[in-house]
Amino acid sequence: MRTGERRTTLADVAAEAGVSVALVSIVMRAAPGASAATRQRVLEVARRLDYQPDSRARLLRSGESRLLGVVFGVRHPFHDDLLTGLYDAADKQGYELTLSAVTPRRDERTAIAGLLQDRCAALILLGPLAPTAELATLADRLPVVVMTRAVRHRAVDVVRTDDSRGLQLAVDHLVELGHRRIAHVDGARWVASADRRQGYRDAMRRHGLDEFVRVIPGGSGEEDGARAARLLLDDPPTAVAVFNDLAATGLLDVLRRHDLDVPGDISVVGYDDSSFSRLAHIDLTTVAQDIDTMATLAVSRAVERVAGAHVAHRETVIAPRMVIRGTTGPPR
Amino acid sequence: MRTGERRTTLADVAAEAGVSVALVSIVMRAAPGASAATRQRVLEVARRLDYQPDSRARLLRSGESRLLGVVFGVRHPFHDDLLTGLYDAADKQGYELTLSAVTPRRDERTAIAGLLQDRCAALILLGPLAPTAELATLADRLPVVVMTRAVRHRAVDVVRTDDSRGLQLAVDHLVELGHRRIAHVDGARWVASADRRQGYRDAMRRHGLDEFVRVIPGGSGEEDGARAARLLLDDPPTAVAVFNDLAATGLLDVLRRHDLDVPGDISVVGYDDSSFSRLAHIDLTTVAQDIDTMATLAVSRAVERVAGAHVAHRETVIAPRMVIRGTTGPPR
């Protein structure tokens, strides 16, 4: 059986089993309404004929899409981790995910448009860059859940970590270790950068360290962290809190190349608790976002919206958590 | 307009424009058969009513799925790069991609099953782990193109780099620099590891360096490279060729922590030319797989199979290319 050949349909199974198409549908859906003997007979035929449901027909007729569209960016370790959680959460709720990637050569609008045509019941957008107004227009059409970015619009649901709080935790941790000269490598124009930066400033102020406030422009990738590290070399702080884990690894690399000992000479805190930050040779102290909780909440929120439920709070802000590993210690 | 509300259909546009449903379909598909005046009128109505095609209905009725299913692994930088290329290639051929991820908690079979239900015209599998027999059974059902792994079965199409040749290039390059004690950190049970290992052995033998053959078990992730590096520390070779770029970064990290200078004390070659290997602070010498060519060929192969074309060679093996950057130099 190859290209162009028709796949097995419910009608084929029905003919072979000697029952109606509708009854075969009932059996394949495990819906009530068929006897045990009939179920067994139908399932046997379906197995023999290798019947696979046609999700297009199913989605079209049922008028109930159990499909959640997810827009994610390639080369985002954190998005990878979120995808892992989202698949699990969707599965638990009886939903399927359909993914659409944003790549260096495929923009976010294109990614979203594809999902609209698939008639997804809802969209989950991972760190979208689109302006709020655009997201709101989209949310007029179908439920939209944004993850990892604060979107202030009543039509858009948000599941995110308290990024301001996250950076405060980082600064608190460093201050507790005795650090005063604490710098922050921010995320440039990336989603969440402003909140994290604000959290850093607030915490520094809270600890009476205003005069030591120092923000270096960074970004979300390794090279961004590496570049920022080079800007710190002339006058290194005793500690630095970085926008995210990936940038932190770039920064660590450059520090080490310049014979700065971590954490002896300089302590480093990342953000995300991405899977690689746990690796023995990186052992990164970091602010953890609770990925599985976020994924679960995002899917639940999407599903509730689809079901027309009245949702109490359109924005869910999850507390970050400090994960202390090997890249932080007392200043010398 | 929110959840549960019906979306604009061709019938709505037709009623408003005062033409038949079939004519609206012709206009929306830019198919011949409508006058310019009618086209304009219909497009105006469609825009006003915000008509979006329903891809489920379209796919179901047309009997021609222009959908390519792609199975990829999260946390695989190389797969990310391939996705970027595949989206471009598919777009050029008028196909859409639908993605299905393999995660630590969602296995490959599940990923494939989802795509079968979507009635994809063909599947493109990135480095699948499934046994050949399973892939062959799948290929009985629809065209299957495997990327980055050699699958010896006439029903399965393959687009891959000559991995054996790739490692030979790496060894040749190192020998040309004067190295003799060249080790190889392999990919353990990962796809392509055997070919790369064989290429390493062949090249070492070719250069009369049999007695220096040394293979360290590795893997595809950073920690795998880091672990392998630790095994090399007691008796470091002057050079090492690593299974892939990601493992190479892990290995580099450990070498640097142990004050081994790269490339002064030890040269390092990666594999893939992943996007991060080009970063200024990594500057990795590596064996490049030609991502865009691979993506283009895989999509073309899939499309040809869908079209029922007679395909001359089911396996396309692409020559790798040596990319010399800063991690290799003459031995001391």
Next chain:
DNA sequence: GCCACGATCTAGAACGTTCTAGAGTCGTTG
């Protein structure tokens, strides 16, 4: 004027499945 042809447009059926209403059967109760 008649005929042939091409372009435009329409009506109806089909894609594979689910939904819904109704028919038929069986068992229980009055």
Next chain:
DNA sequence: CAACGACTCTAGAACGTTCTAGATCGTGGC
């Protein structure tokens, strides 16, 4: 025995779109 309820099963329509055959109109040639 008749009525009722529960369960099983079926027939037919619907989901939104495309395919296909045919009707209609306009134009050009004879």
